[in-house]
Amino acid sequence: MSHIETRLAELGVTLPDAPAPAANYVPFVVVGNLVHVSGQISQNAGGLIKGKLGADLDVPAGAEAAKSCAISLLAQVKKACGGDMSRLVRAVKLVGFVNSTADFTDQPKVINGASDFLVAALGDAGRHARSAVSAASLPLGVAVEIEGIFEIRP
Known part of the structure; x- marks a missing residue:
């Protein structure tokens, strides 16, 4: 088990x-x-996390939705590394989309859910460049969608 997976286990x-x-x-x-x-x-595990920030969901619920995206990002990185998480060097960049009302302005606080999780899981290697933007809607009505770029070892 890599130190990253050990840290994830410590985080539950x-x-x-x-x-x-x-x-x-x-x-x-x-x-x-x-x-x-x-x-x-x-x-x-319960399914899609749906809703619109500023109408159906508050910032803490949105941050939890963003954290779930970060967990899925790491799952994809693990697959890209052939299951060997010790190959992960660092998070480079995240682009976060928040399904939000026109007057909602706390997109960065929502995407902090992903950023904070990556730093907790990866330490300084989890610090990354980032964008956090509003979207009028997202696929399947989900609250958040995040894409990412990660550095790995060969």
Whole structure:
């Protein structure tokens, strides 16, 4: 077990199987030492985490939805690394989309759910560049979708 998986266990997180793509795309592409992970939607063992921030969900619920996306991102990275999480060097960049009302302005606080989780799981290697933007709607009505770029060892 890698130190990352040990840390995840300490946080009470078990990575699920990497979610399969829902349309005509691949879940990740490895280019050199970078893994580009397709957008991961908010979901957990109970199903999709749906809703609109500023109407149906508050910031803490949105942050939990974003954390679920980060867990799925790491599951995809694990698959890209052939199951060997010790190959993960760092998180490079996240782009977070928040299903929110026109007057909702706390998208960064929502995406902090993913950012804070990655730092908790990866330490300084979890610090990353980031964008957090609003979306009028997201696929299947989910609350959050996040894509990411990660550095890996060969």
